[in-house]
Amino acid sequence: MNQDASAVAAEPSFGTGAAGLKRRHGKERVVGAVLLAFSAVSILTTLGIVAVLLFESPAFFAEVSPLAFLTGTKWTPLFQDQSFGVLPLLVGSLVIAGGAALVALPLGLLAAIYLAEYARNGVRRVLKPVLEILAGVPTVVYGYFALTFVTPILKGIWPGMDTYNALSAALVMGVMIIPMVSSLSEDAMSAVPRSLREGAYALGATKFEVATRTVLPAALSGIVASFILAVSRAIGETMIVTIAAGATANLTLNPLRSVQTMTAYIAQTATGEAPHGSVEYRTIFAVGLTLFAITLLMNLVSAMVLRRYREAYE
Amino acid sequence: MSGRDPRSDAPGARSPATQVDGAAGPHPAAQRDPNQFAPRLVGRRRWGVAFQVICLVATLVGVVVLALLLVDIIMDGAGRLSLAFLDNFPSRFADRSGVKPALWGSAWALLLTVVIAFPLGVGTAIWLEEYAPDNRFTRLVETNIANLAGVPSIVYGILGLALFVRAMAMGRTLLAAGATLALLILPVIVVASQEALKAVPGSIRLGAYALGATRWEAVRYHVFPLALPGILTGTILALSRAVGETAPVIMVGALAFMSYVPDHPLDDGFTVLPFQLYSWVAKPGADFQELAAATGIVLLVLLLVMNGGAIYLRNKFTGER
Numbered sequence: 091m092n093q094d095a096s097a098v099a100a101e102p103s104f105g106t107g108a109a110g111l112k113r114r115h116g117k118e119r120v121v122g123a124v125l126l127a128f129s130a131v132s133i134l135t136t137l138g139i140v141a142v143l144l145f146e147s148p149a150f151f152a153e154v155s156p157l158a159f160l161t162g163t164k165w166t167p168l169f170q171d172q173s174f175g176v177l178p179l180l181v182g183s184l185v186i187a188g189g190a191a192l193v194a195l196p197l198g199l200l201a202a203i204y205l206a207e208y209a210r211n212g213v214r215r216v217l218k219p220v221l222e223i224l225a226g227v228p229t230v231v232y233g234y235f236a237l238t239f240v241t242p243i244l245k246g247i248w249p250g251m252d253t254y255n256a257l258s259a260a261l262v263m264g265v266m267i268i269p270m271v272s273s274l275s276e277d278a279m280s281a282v283p284r285s286l287r288e289g290a291y292a293l294g295a296t297k298f299e300v301a302t303r304t305v306l307p308a309a310l311s312g313i314v315a316s317f318i319l320a321v322s323r324a325i326g327e328t329m330i331v332t333i334a335a336g337a338t339a340n341l342t343l344n345p346l347r348s349v350q351t352m353t354a355y356i357a358q359t360a361t362g363e364a365p366h367g368s369v370e371y372r373t374i375f376a377v378g379l380t381l382f383a384i385t386l387l388m389n390l391v392s393a394m395v396l397r398r399y400r401e402a403y404e
Numbered sequence: 405m406s407g408r409d410p411r412s413d414a415p416g417a418r419s420p421a422t423q424v425d426g427a428a429g430p431h432p433a434a435q436r437d438p439n440q441f442a443p444r445l446v447g448r449r450r451w452g453v454a455f456q457v458i459c460l461v462a463t464l465v466g467v468v469v470l471a472l473l474l475v476d477i478i479m480d481g482a483g484r485l486s487l488a489f490l491d492n493f494p495s496r497f498a499d500r501s502g503v504k505p506a507l508w509g510s511a512w513a514l515l516l517t518v519v520i521a522f523p524l525g526v527g528t529a530i531w532l533e534e535y536a537p538d539n540r541f542t543r544l545v546e547t548n549i550a551n552l553a554g555v556p557s558i559v560y561g562i563l564g565l566a567l568f569v570r571a572m573a574m575g576r577t578l579l580a581a582g583a584t585l586a587l588l589i590l591p592v593i594v595v596a597s598q599e600a601l602k603a604v605p606g607s608i609r610l611g612a613y614a615l616g617a618t619r620w621e622a623v624r625y626h627v628f629p630l631a632l633p634g635i636l637t638g639t640i641l642a643l644s645r646a647v648g649e650t651a652p653v654i655m656v657g658a659l660a661f662m663s664y665v666p667d668h669p670l671d672d673g674f675t676v677l678p679f680q681l682y683s684w685v686a687k688p689g690a691d692f693q694e695l696a697a698a699t700g701i702v703l704l705v706l707l708l709v710m711n712g713g714a715i716y717l718r719n720k721f722t723g724e725r
Binding site: 106114115117118121122124125126128129131132133135136138139142143145146196197200201203204205208209217220221223224226227228229230231232233234235237238239265268269272294296297298299301302319322323325326327328329332333353356357360361366374375378381382385386388389390393 | 443445448449451452455456458459460462463465466467469470472473476477480523524527528530531532535536544545548549550551552554555556557558559560561562563565566567570587590591594616618619620621644645648649650651654655657678679681682685686693696697700703704707711
């Protein structure tokens with residue numbers, strides 16, 4: 091259907107006769123099919139992830155009961171005395187993500203309020219990109235920063251703390267996810283129509299009251315969605331925790347201790363030489379499945395909050 | 405844009421509050437009776453100013469940490485930077501170590517990633533914006549892309565390990581790494597390209613159709629060239645994410661000590677800059693920490709160049725339009 095491919099490539103030759111039209115419409119169909127095939131790749135990626143996790147995990151759960159996996163309090167698959175309770179990893183992930191949230195949610199929200207309600211245009215044009223650079227710094231660089239800069243400072247305050255500890259990783263990760271909270275929340279607040287602000291001013295509200303009692307509630311769905319996304323991102327982050335939080339799967343809520351997250355365990359096991367097909371190797375997929383399920387759930391909830399509770403104007 | 409700026413409405417909006425101030429100020433009785441209207445304007449305004457300062461400080465925390473991070477890494481690593489550092493292989497001896505294989509590995513990985521991800525991502529975006537009927541499948545693709553963007557990068561690494569390294573038997577190669585990173589940034593490229601295509605006015609398409617163009621001809625010769633700067637900007641930003649990713653390449657099996665530069669994408673063994681950084685951070689000793697910092701500087705400079713290119717492209721073409 092494409093006899094003169096070279097001529098087409100050189101310059102557009104728009105045949106308008108019957109043969110030309112036929113050729114062009116044939117090409118149209120081919121292009122449509124190719125583009126559709128490209129679009130299918132993203133679906134295949136999701137299916138691939140789910141398939142890989144579900145295909146490798148049953149072999150693991152044949153050896154370790156799901157109940158023992160989910161409720162066990164000891165995680166030592168790489169030791170002689172193997173134990174497969176995922177709780178230490180899960181709690182490790184949650185402690186660090188929780189700590190990061192304590193840093194990022196208030197700071198990110200206040201930054202969003204500043205950028206959306208207070209900052210002059212010129213100031214915002216500078217501050218916004220600078221904050222977004224924070225999201226562009228490679229996480230491995232954050233890991234280096236946490237271990238070599240933040241941890242020594244924290245050790246000055248708590249001399250007894252572990253060199254690899256949850257606190258340092260959580261603080262740095264909190265800074266890393268500030269831009270997620272601030273930029274999404276700012277978008278939500280900027281989308282609140284001006285008439286609402288003016289109505290509040292007309293009733294005698296001060297600027298602070300307009301920002302916190304009118305704009306904030308109106309943008310709440312976007313803000314909550316950004317919170318959930320940021321925490322989900324913190325749970326899925328690997329390098330900061332691998333470098334700064336250590337590789338000891340302690341079941342503890344003490345941020346001064348070393349903990350291991352799900353992501354850090356996966357990375358550690360992949361760098362080690364767990365033989366292909368061994369139960370150690372399969373833990374990667376069981377833990378990966380847990381991680382994937384948690385982050386997917388959070389992302390879906392975030393999207394649902396955004397859709398369901400959006401205050402629609404106009 | 406100006407309509408969104410809350411500043412622009414401040415003068416007009418503030419005047420009613422000032423009137424209340426004048427009317428309610430001189431009544432001392434109003435302050436005692438809780439049922440009486442008590443505007444307490446002085447206190448509220450003072451708190452308002454304090455809150456503004458708090459917000460500004462919160463915004464600056466991120467900026468300050470960014471500055472500290474850059475200063476820290478430059479102080480630690482600048483002493484190790486030299487041409488020899490860029491041209492040496494990693495070694496047991498810190499003084500003779502360098503990032504040559506990592507630099508080449510990152511360049512290779514970038515090339516492979518863009519070759520795979522660019523056509524797939526732009527094709528998907530064109531299909532979604534220009535071709536797709538509004539049906540279930542289209543909505544499924546769009547929802548799916550939104551969800552893929554939230555999948556942790558290490559999960560992509562698991563996919564790469566099981567699919568590319570094992571099932572497709574690529575082994576621990578640059579091709580496996582490039583393919584994994586390509587899938588990772590695919591959603592970013594799709595979304596950026598969709599935005600760029602959406603920004604092309606519909607009249608351009610209608611004009612092309614009116615002259616007898618088929619759909620593909622309208623896209624290929626009219627819509628796509630106009631959207632290209634936006635697509636390229638988005639692609640470069642996505643690539644700068646790929647070049648800084650460590651977790652997926654850990655999973656695919658990057659090596660800490662490469663003593664050669666891979667000749668081709670299927671050559672066994674590879675490393676990239678962020679992984680080299682990680683493997684040095686993990687080693688004890690101040691020497692290796694300095695090497696890690698120096699690698700970080702190289703990585704950040706590379707990212708700076710890429711982002712600078714993206715900003716240049718955007719400014720150049722938005723100016724011309």
